[in-house]
Amino acid sequence: MTTATLAPSRRPGLWRRLLQPLVSPEVFDFWAGLVRPGWSWDRPLGRIVARQEAAHEAVTLLIQPNRHWQGFTPGQHLNVGVQVDGRWVQRSYSLSGIPRRDGRIAITVRRVEGGVVSEHLTRRARVGEVLTLGPAFGEMTWPTRATTERVEQAPWLFLAAGSGITPLMSLVRAWAEADMPAGLTLVYWARTRAEFCFADELRELAMRNGRFRVHFVLTREPQLRDNELQGRLSEARLASLVPDLAERQVYACGPSGFVDTARRVAGSARAFQAEAFTPPALTTVAPLTGTVAVHLALSQRTLEVTAGQSLLTALEAQGLRPAFGCRIGVCRTCVCPKQNGSTQDMNTGDMHHGHDSALRLCVSRPASDITLNL
């Protein structure tokens, strides 16, 4: 594969070495930002350098990160911070392009009705605006070189719904750049035709590469065109499109309901991995009821919270502001050590008793009184 992470050079500049004893990073950032947006002492920031409509109510933003951002691998996501009404807010977005020599990165954002960040990025963000960038995260990438030989022999299947196409598009582009070393079929769902992102590029790639197939499936379009299908993801649909499912390695991405269905209907595949863009629907996990005491060891406080919700939501409801990123258990921004007590993983239903050095607040709910290092 030719798509290894491209990290910018990390050599400290002369001006930084000279200024270090004289000025704090915060003061430097303030003045540097006035002179040249995107400059920072040590914070990864990115400046929007181009924006392009990707579909109805969706936009691709090309961003120039500063030298502090560490690069990514196709299929990963990052947390992006934007200033909306004077307040910095952060959401996760997938990188839709592949690593470039100039270091620029692309995200493709779909507007969510009433959504704070997506409305800002799709409607108001302009070229020149500066965003904060978190490190890239996510495991749904192409296998490492060490395993590529084994993996290349098996064909792949990508299942994407809505914005779930973005990380998979990055992988398709990386695969195309590597001359499609194995068969790849992408099945892509949207409600209406106008919502499909990258449709022309995907069709073009499929025409040029015999090993790549794409199927567009619609759920709310009254009239179908040639090569379009209709209906939700089901076992029958998958069997008709991918008769060799048992041979395939599957990546699925989209809302949590779609990912749950994908996990069920593609369970017989050779391998299956998925990432959901929305918090777990909890349909598979038995409800927890009642209240529990959450003792915060560092701040010496004890809160009474309802057992059914995630610790992150419960703490926020009590006015606390723990760090968070993706809210689906992937980016690990909200990791916090648990000293004792029982918690349940809301994605899997697994119980964890006692000490846990890496409890993810966003997808864990308390099942007993617990003590956190907060």
Ligand SMILES: Cc1cc2nc3c(=O)[nH]c(=O)nc-3n(C[C@H](O)[C@H](O)[C@H](O)COP(=O)(O)OP(=O)(O)OC[C@H]3O[C@@H](n4cnc5c(N)ncnc54)[C@H](O)[C@@H]3O)c2cc1C
């Ligand atoms: C790993 C990961 C990767 C992702 N990648 C992408 C991507 O590539 N592209 C993409 O478009 N999205 C992606 N997302 C989703 C993205 O992170 C955001 O969740 C999405 O853009 C919505 O954020 P928002 O700030 O616009 O909406 P929010 O403000 O968070 O609102 C979400 C919903 O809640 C409703 N809401 C907000 N406030 C209230 C309130 N006070 N009362 C009632 N309802 C309310 C809104 O109307 C909206 O429907 C990804 C998510 C994850 C976890």
